[in-house]
Amino acid sequence: MSNIGRAFENGKAFIPFITCGDPDLETTAAVVRAMEKNGADLIELGIPFSDPTAEGPVIQEANIRALSAGTTTDKVFDMVRSLRSGDDPVKVPMVFMTYANVVFSYGSERFISTCAEIGIDGLILPDIPYEEKDEFIEITHKYGVDLISLIAPTSAGRISMIASEAEGFIYVVSSLGVTGVRSEINTDIGSVCSAIRDASRVPCAIGFGISTPEQAAAMAQYADGVIVGSAIVRLIAANGRDSAPVVGEYVKQMKAAII
Amino acid sequence: MAESKGRFGIHGGQYIPETLMNAVIELEEAYNHYKDDTDFNRELTDLFNNYAGRPSLLYYASKMTSDLGGAKVYLKREDLNHTGSHKINNVLGQALLAKKMGKTRLIAETGAGQHGVATATAAALMGMECVVFMGEEDTKRQALNVYRMKLLGADVIPVRSGTATLKDAVSETMREWTKRISDTHYCLGSVMGPHPFPTIVRDFQSVISREIKWQMMEAEGRLPDAVLACCGGGSNAIGSFYNFIEDKDVRLIGCEAAGRGIDTFETAATLNTGKLGIFHGMKSYFCQDEYGQIAPVYSISAGLDYPGIGPEHAMLHDSGRAEYVAITDDEAVEAFEYLSKVEGIIPAIESAHAVAYARKLAPSMDKDKIIVITISGRGDKDCAAIARYRGENIYE
Numbered sequence: 001m002s003n004i005g006r007a008f009e010n011g012k013a014f015i016p017f018i019t020c021g022d023p024d025l026e027t028t029a030a031v032v033r034a035m036e037k038n039g040a041d042l043i044e045l046g047i048p049f050s051d052p053t054a055e056g057p058v059i060q061e062a063n064i065r066a067l068s069a070g071t072t073t074d075k076v077f078d079m080v081r082s083l084r085s086g087d088d089p090v091k092v093p094m095v096f097m098t099y100a101n102v103v104f105s106y107g108s109e110r111f112i113s114t115c116a117e118i119g120i121d122g123l124i125l126p127d128i129p130y131e132e133k134d135e136f137i138e139i140t141h142k143y144g145v146d147l148i149s150l151i152a153p154t155s156a157g158r159i160s161m162i163a164s165e166a167e168g169f170i171y172v173v174s175s176l177g178v179t180g181v182r183s184e185i186n187t188d189i190g191s192v193c194s195a196i197r198d199a200s201r202v203p204c205a206i207g208f209g210i211s212t213p214e215q216a217a218a219m220a221q222y223a224d225g226v227i228v229g230s231a232i233v234r235l236i237a238a239n240g241r242d243s244a245p246v247v248g249e250y251v252k253q254m255k256a257a258i259i
Numbered sequence: 260m261a262e263s264k265g266r267f268g269i270h271g272g273q274y275i276p277e278t279l280m281n282a283v284i285e286l287e288e289a290y291n292h293y294k295d296d297t298d299f300n301r302e303l304t305d306l307f308n309n310y311a312g313r314p315s316l317l318y319y320a321s322k323m324t325s326d327l328g329g330a331k332v333y334l335k336r337e338d339l340n341h342t343g344s345h346k347i348n349n350v351l352g353q354a355l356l357a358k359k360m361g362k363t364r365l366i367a368e369t370g371a372g373q374h375g376v377a378t379a380t381a382a383a384l385m386g387m388e389c390v391v392f393m394g395e396e397d398t399k400r401q402a403l404n405v406y407r408m409k410l411l412g413a414d415v416i417p418v419r420s421g422t423a424t425l426k427d428a429v430s431e432t433m434r435e436w437t438k439r440i441s442d443t444h445y446c447l448g449s450v451m452g453p454h455p456f457p458t459i460v461r462d463f464q465s466v467i468s469r470e471i472k473w474q475m476m477e478a479e480g481r482l483p484d485a486v487l488a489c490c491g492g493g494s495n496a497i498g499s500f501y502n503f504i505e506d507k508d509v510r511l512i513g514c515e516a517a518g519r520g521i522d523t524f525e526t527a528a529t530l531n532t533g534k535l536g537i538f539h540g541m542k543s544y545f546c547q548d549e550y551g552q553i554a555p556v557y558s559i560s561a562g563l564d565y566p567g568i569g570p571e572h573a574m575l576h577d578s579g580r581a582e583y584v585a586i587t588d589d590e591a592v593e594a595f596e597y598l599s600k601v602e603g604i605i606p607a608i609e610s611a612h613a614v615a616y617a618r619k620l621a622p623s624m625d626k627d628k629i630i631v632i633t634i635s636g637r638g639d640k641d642c643a644a645i646a647r648y649r650g651e652n653i654y655e
């Protein structure tokens with residue numbers, strides 16, 4: 001088991017997502033530190049991809065900004081390596097969120113062994129469903145990196161199959177569609193989470209559409225953590241290189257709302 | 260234990276978000292149920308013959324043959340189908356299947372607009388709602404097709420993300436499908452995407468090679484020596500090849516869009532320039548950079564302007580069973596003009612890529628050899644763009 005379990009030892013976990021290199025990697029590093037300091041329990045780092053098919057407009061645009069700024073997989077690895085070393089290393093568990101082709105084209109073993117070496121605890125690949133995970137999981141197991149499983153509102157009949165083999169945490173997709181801020185979340189998330197509980201002891205965290213402390217508190221009733229992406233990416237889009245304090249303050253409020 | 264489905268050699272699979280998994284499983288089950296169902300096939304054949312105008316002609320191009328001075332050239336006239344291209348074959352099949360599944364809404368991506376027009380047509384015929392996603396760049400290149408889709412009752416959504424072309428239209432249609440699944444079928448237009456699409460689309464398009472086979476036996480009493488088709492995602496090519504795959508003496512040649520040349524970045528020739536990857540639901544070859552970022556491809560032809568290729572083509576390429584050549588914009592435009600003047604047939608600029616390769620191949624073959632070129636669509640939609648390419652100031 002990786003360090004991801006530690007993220008769920010401090011009450012309900014708050015899991016922020018940011019796109020690496022948006023607007024540049026120095027800002028990403030500063031935002032990671034600010035999020036850790038303000039109570040983030042696990043940090044999801046997005047490696048930008050040219051065609052992020054599971055993302056809504058906010059994160060699509062962050063991907064474009066990051067790639068336009070010259071962000072590459074190797075530069076993201078360097079940033080994480082430097083965050084995890086030095087006098088004041090970042091200790092919070094971190095996972096990468098990216099698309100299968102970014103891993104595959106780098107060489108899956110080369111990518112995943114580098115994750116282990118630099119202190120990345122898990123990998124979220126939204127275009128790798130249960131049926132396609134084998135070609136990656138043999139490698140993630142070899143290097144002790146968790147491959148995170150996703151469960152969606154449309155996963156009826158598949159929940160116990162997916163949950164029983166899950167590791168790290170289970171990413172519960174709150175609603176249909178792509179990532180992005182939503183005013184309402186209508187899925188019967190409680191029954192999805194209880195079906196997961198019946199099949200697995202791995203913690204679950206709910207993501208997609210959550211932006212306000214009220215929504216986070218509501219979702220935290222059902223799960224072990226909440227994931228917030230687009231709302232933070234929007235703050236970064238608005239604040240650019242000055243994002244770290246703003247995102248830190250937001251993370252503090254969100255953690256306070258769910259703990 | 261996980262089981263990966265829909266493999267063509269190492270290619271294919273189902274690389275899609277969990278949200279869509281039950282939708283593709285439901286589609287596969289429905290397809291497996293209906294594909295051998297007598298009533299379904301009777302209805303589809305009736306639509307093919309009495310609505311789409313099948314079988315399409317296999318035309319002996321005598322003037323082109325004597326002009327090139329080598330192999331006999333036959334044209335498989337998919338351009339004569341209702342809506343003007345081979346796309347209708349797949350769309351009628353999928354729309355009928357969707358209807359049987361109780362779906363009331365079709366969504367589709369389109370590049371040149373031919374698949375969008377075909378989908379809008381089938382939706383109109385079958386009383387279904389239709390939304391077509393089209394790259395904004397392509398809505399400009401193919402303005403007439405946008406109007407045709409609207410006339411047929413479809414909503415056309417211009418896609419502004421990424422390069423605003425076919426790949427972005429596919430991404431946006433996939434996103435739309437994750438938002439609304441229960442009443443909606445994604446009518447994918449090529450032999451690509453997650454399983455079962457490459458198989459379903461191939462099966463519906465394989466009518467092309469089924470007909471070529473018996474038409475050629477009738478006309479010549481033997482099989483052709485080569486079958487040529489243009490190849491973007493590869494639906495008309497696989498349709499033209501499929502029933503010849505076991506006939507090892509028949510050369511199968513896919514003609515990719517080289518754009519300004521395969522040694523430039525302005526190309527869409529996937530098998531000639533791409534490498535193995537995972538994108539849009541499948542493992543196959545893709546034009547991409549060293550970090551796996553999908554390349555912004557280019558071709559004069561909106562229908563071939565796609566950075567990937569269907570997984571079955573990737574397998575046929577690996578095994579060497581089919582050959583894939585690259586044809587530049589210039590060669591395609593010359594072939595577009597050539598077929599118009601020599602045979603009085605204006606081919607789609609996509610199909611002109613296959614005509615261009617035939618102009619190189621036929622003269623090198625003996626006169627007792629036979630080649631078939633699939634003319635996947637008609638060229639009316641391209642006339643204004645080609646005129647502009649030639650420096651004429653024509654607008655639609």
